[in-house]
Amino acid sequence: xxxxxxxxxxxxxxxSLASALVGNYWWFDESPxxxxxxxxxxxxxxxAPHKRGFYFAQQFDFDNxxxxxYTGLQPRPDSNGKSVIRAxxxxxxxxxxxxxxxxxxxxxxxxxxxxxxxxxxxxxHTYNLVTENIGGTAWxxxxxxxxxxxxxxxxxxxxxQGSGKILVDAQSGxxxxxxxxxxxxHTCKSLPFTEATFYNPTSKTPGASGGExxxxxxxxxxxxxxxxxxxxxxxxxxxxxxx
Ligand SMILES: *[C@@H]1O[C@H](CO)[C@@H](O)[C@H](O)[C@H]1NC(C)=O
Numbered sequence: 289x290x291x292x293x294x295x296x297x298x299x300x301x302x303x304s305l306a307s308a309l310v311g312n313y314w315w316f317d318e319s320p321x322x323x324x325x326x327x328x329x330x331x332x333x334x335x336a337p338h339k340r341g342f343y344f345a346q347q348f349d350f351d352n353x354x355x356x357x358y359t360g361l362q363p364r365p366d367s368n369g370k371s372v373i374r375a376x377x378x379x380x381x382x383x384x385x386x387x388x389x390x391x392x393x394x395x396x397x398x399x400x401x402x403x404x405x406x407x408x409x410x411x412x413h414t415y416n417l418v419t420e421n422i423g424g425t426a427w428x429x430x431x432x433x434x435x436x437x438x439x440x441x442x443x444x445x446x447x448x449q450g451s452g453k454i455l456v457d458a459q460s461g462x463x464x465x466x467x468x469x470x471x472x473x474h475t476c477k478s479l480p481f482t483e484a485t486f487y488n489p490t491s492k493t494p495g496a497s498g499g500e501x502x503x504x505x506x507x508x509x510x511x512x513x514x515x516x517x518x519x520x521x522x523x524x525x526x527x528x529x530x531x
Contacts, residue, residue, distance in 0.1 A: 313503045345359065374404055376404045405443070426445070
């Protein structure tokens with residue numbers, strides 16, 4: 289695939305070196321030339337501790353849009369004896385508009401819009417993060433529990449006029465420990481343990497097939513010192529980091 293393009297994407301659109309731990313690429317072997325109307329990223333966080341700090345995310349780009357969009361999962365502490373899973377859906381593009389109650393303007397102190405929802409979810413289930421076009425340049429992010437079938441809207445935003453569909457050439461994803469953002473001095477040994485499986489993306493868009501996650505790799509400033517291990521599993525990769 290287009291490793292050079294992928295490297296450029298990875299360099300420009302992923303978390304700061306301080307909080308970044310693991311990156312991956314994803315692509316589709318076949319896809320319509322104008323892109324996808326929808327994309328689904330499945331994740332499993334069965335063995336992730338129920339603590340705040342990690343973000344498991346995939347990035348995607350739209351045609352004629354400069355900055356990336358992200359969707360993914362963040363573990364949260366249990367509340368009233370129930371497990372809590374937070375799902376995020378953000379656009380980093382200036383001019384993105386939203387009126388959805390789960391969303392606010394701005395993303396990581398930059399332009400865009402960011403949406404999040406928390407559910408009482410079972411960590412052992414695999415969750416689909418679905419992004420789909422809902423008309424014109426408007427997009428909806430939805431969290432789907434693949435065991436119960438329960439669907440929860442994360443949020444909706446509208447990209448600037450003239451923007452296109454979801455591009456599939458050599459995009460990326462990541463594991464970050466966002467507690468380290470703005471904390472330049474941290475010891476790699478202090479990274480708590482976590483684990484997540486990133487599964488191959490799928491799309492219902494006619495002509496799209498062969499979505500895969502690949503080339504999972506460590507990056508950031510704790511390479512070789514973050515307790516990283518990678519296991520290929522059917523349909524994806526299981527990633528462990530921390531201690
Ligand atoms: C892309 O993001 C950067 C960093 O937040 C921001 O400065 C820039 O204005 C954004 N570009 C567009 C086209 O939204």
